[in-house]
Amino acid sequence: MSDSAPPPIRPLPETVVNRIAAGEVLARPSNAVKELLENSLDARSTTVSVACAQGGLKMMQITDNGCGIAPEDFRFLCRRFATSKLKTYDQLQGGEVDTFGFRGEALASVSHVAHVSVTSRTAAGACAFRGTFRDGALLPIDAGIAPDLGGPEDPAPGEDVLQAYLTPTSGTQGTAITVEDLFYNVPARRQAFTNPRAEYVRILDIVSRYAVHYPGVAITCRQHGASRADLSTPGRLASPRQAIQAIYGAEVARNLHDIDIPRDTTGDLKVAVRGLFSAAESRFRNPVFFLFINNRAVSSPSLKRAVDTLYANLMLTAGGKSSFVYLSLTLPGAHVDVNVHPTKRFVNFLEEDRIVELIVSTMADRLQTENTARRFEVTPLGSPALDMAPSTPRASASGPRAPDTPSTPRTRPSSSISSQTSSPQFMVRNSSASQTLDSFLLRRGDLRAAAEPGTGAMVLDAPDTPSGQATGTPSTLLDTPTRGAPILLRSVRLLRQQCVAASHSDLLALVRESIFVGIIDGRRSLLQHGTRLMTFDHVRLAYELFYQQVLVQFSQLNTFEFDQPPSVRDLMLLVTSHGPLLESDVAASLADSLTAGHTSAEDLATKLAEVLLARASMLQAYFGIGIDEQARLTHLPVILPGHLPVLARLPIFLCRLAHHVPWAEESPCLEGLARELARFYAPDPRDITDAGGDAFARPLEQVVFPYIKSYLLPPEHLATDGSILQVASLPDLYRVFERC
Structure with missing residues (x-):
């Protein structure tokens, strides 16, 4: 050839x-x-x-x-x-x-x-x-x-x-x-x-x-x-909204609007449309766009492009990239050609442009109406002072919520605009995504960076849950625990009820609606509530938060494990041999024990260690404090995900457990253990000098305060002991400047 x-x-x-x-x-x-x-x-x-x-x-x-x-x-x-x-x-x-x-x-x-x-x-x-x-x-x-x-x-x-x-x-x-x-x-x-x-x-x-x-x-x-499914729906659900809730969570499902266009209202288009799309104020981590035509999952570039443009024009998200849209179209079979692509990903259907316009215009009417109705309401304050009268605690009907973070602001929508909201003295910051004072004072590093051991509280990824152990997830004392076995100890139920009864509803509203501004020093921070600037004692509020969370997660606390478990006796010896350097109540108590018992610091450390070792099983089961047979500390609880205590205070903590907790009676014993844990985990004013500004500020702002805002039931005594004080009021400042 x-x-x-x-x-x-x-x-x-x-x-x-x-x-x-x-x-x-x-x-x-x-x-x-x-x-x-x-x-x-x-x-x-x-x-x-x-x-x-x-x-x-x-x-x-x-x-x-x-x-x-x-x-x-x-x-x-x-x-x-x-x-x-x-x-x-x-x-x-x-x-x-x-x-x-x-x-x-x-x-x-x-x-x-x-x-x-x-x-x-x-x-x-x-x-x-x-x-x-x-x-x-x-x-x-x-x-x-x-x-x-x-x-x-x-x-x-x-x-x-x-x-x-x-x-x-x-x-x-x-x-x-x-x-x-x-x-x-x-x-x-x-x-x-x-x-x-x-x-x-x-x-x-x-x-x-x-x-x-x-x-x-x-x-x-x-x-x-894998032992767990990455996606699971129970079946027998009534609607796609319930399926979305099962897959993506209740928060996503709650922020979706319905679209329902019956076929008999579309004339010659003969199309029926139903679905769900995200509300104006919603924010999603990843974009979601699900389209079904005659129950077949397909792609429609023209419809997707129109929906993205709609969200972009309403300034809801950047190009609609954070929207959630699920649409199901039902058309006569003769109007749809499904045999146009090898994978059947794309289909052709009659009057595509008109159907796209119908869907997008229906969504736009709902979103534009919602967008014009979104207003931030500021309640006028008759008096700059807090109403500190005792009141009955109020429960949230929605149950526990995830803690607010700077990336997930909460606002209060209002259908009307108060005449005062347009005045400059009532124009306030409404989003916690705004800069805080710390952005001008502290170096913003990796939020998961940890302080050196023994120097300050650490911000860590939540430890993996050990097999067979429930994950400790914060919730409020108003919620009934649903994880693991129910609490059977009557004394714990009574302690929880006491916290609820002692809560102050006005303080609760203030804490829930406040925005973190910045840290003043080792004890106080600034927060904004409406048009008022307040200071709060973060040490006292954090102490109450940790105490309540220990009761909420009683017997279900997650734990972290020491790579090299320290000896409980050696930690006690650090305390008994350095009494003058310790907290005054601990030093005085140990001095009395050493004098009265005519014993050495080593013997006293041994006796204190034996007290905890004898109660190791109870400490492990109820509070996540692990002590092995060699009297080594193996585990400590994780009360808030992403937060660990200052380990430099560990010897004092163990000594207080052994020496200050009344072990003879059940209720005082459990309350004492919970309060000692709260004292150990709460920030200490000395931490800011020992650990430095970054290591102290990050966990306080990024972990502790969001959980205070979402889960703390403030006790009534915080309203009268100076824990929360008003510094300034925007209307009052304007009145001062007007006189000038």
Whole structure:
């Protein structure tokens, strides 16, 4: 053949054709999960479980309780263009297809680029059957996964499929499909996926879409071998909002508006729209946009772009990148063409521009109305002094809330504008995201940086929860504990009730609605409440917070462990041998003990250590203080996530436990232990000089104050002992300047 002659045209081998087609249908592991998940939903499953290893590349398994697959249909299961969902092309053109699948390509494509095994049982079946597939064909039982030497042959029509190709096995009704070594024979595609974690995140996104849209189906997704699911819905939910609450949390679900456009109001468009979209004041960590058309998860660039523009124009988020939108469109089947993309990701539908305009205008009307109604109300104060009269504590109907942080401001919306809010003397900062005084005085470093051991309170990531131990999560004394076993000790219940009864409702409102400004010194800080600038004694408020949290988390406190457990006796000896350097009450008490007992500092340290060792089991079970048989301190509690005490005060703390707690009676003993823990964990005025400004200020501002604001029930004595004082009032200052 001469060089100028054209190359001959030859049909590609069927194996090559199938692998090229599989590469179009399965661009990445998440596409395979989507196809298999849709198959489970087509099978009328009420429970679907997804498990993945290495982002789905090593293994993915989808298990459901659907109608199952008849044994005689196994030979066609992975054959291209074999399906139970479509019989004629007119069904597709007429919009009569009400299932996800219709081409018979999903499982066939998977079998051409992976090792596939299917176990299934029908309702009428006596047992389940298992078959393995490669290159679209069912393999004989003795073949296993054969080398890649070409496509295997299908079973001959006369062969006994049950005996030669299927393995009987136990199993419940439904289907389990296992896909292993995805893209094993497409090395270029396989090597392109260098981050299995990113692929698993894509899989979670796909599964979460269907979990929201199908609230009645129990859907879970987990990494293979993990004890906990990363996504789980209980099924039997009434609405997508409840599914969103189960997946993303109550706060997200609470900040979503409904959109409901009935079909009979859209004229010739014949479209029905329902869904949820984020409120004007909502902020989300990541953008979410879920779109379903006739129950099929799809993408619509024009609708997504219009929604993003809407949020950007209303100045709610930067380009809509922090919005949450879920939309479900129902159109006549004849108006939608679902066969325009290999992965069925995109669809064409009639009157797209008009439908997009209808949806966006409906959302805009709601958001613009909400945006104009958002006003910050400032209640005029008749007197600059606090009303310190005793009052009855008030409970929040919403229960415990997450602590406020500078990135999650809370504001109070008002439907009307007070005449005073436009006056300059009532214009105040409304967002805790504004700068604090510390930004001008202290170096802003890594918020998780820790002080050197023994120098100051540390801000750390919350320790991992030990197996079998409940995580200590703060809540208020007004809430009934729901973690672990209920509190059975009557004395603890009485202590909690005393805290609630002693709380001051006006102080509670002040603390809840205040904004942290900055730290003055080791004892006092500034906060803003409306138009007033206040100082508060953060040592006293933190002490009350830690005391209440010990009671709230009684017997359920999380703990952290010492890498090298110190000897309790050695820590006691530091105290008994240096009495004059200690706190006055501790020094005087120890001096009396040494004089009265005619004992040495070493013997007294031993006796004090024995007191704690004898009660080690109670300290561990109730308060998370671990002491082993060698009298070494192994654990301390974590009362607030992200906060640890100043370990330089550890010897004093242990000495006070042994010497100051009345161990003979239950209620005084438990109260004494809780108060000593609160004294140990609360900031001390000396910490700011011992640890330096940064190490003292960061945990106070970033951890302690947000929890004070969200969880403390301020006792009444804080209203009269000078713990909270007013420094200035903006209207009063304006009156002074007006005279000048």
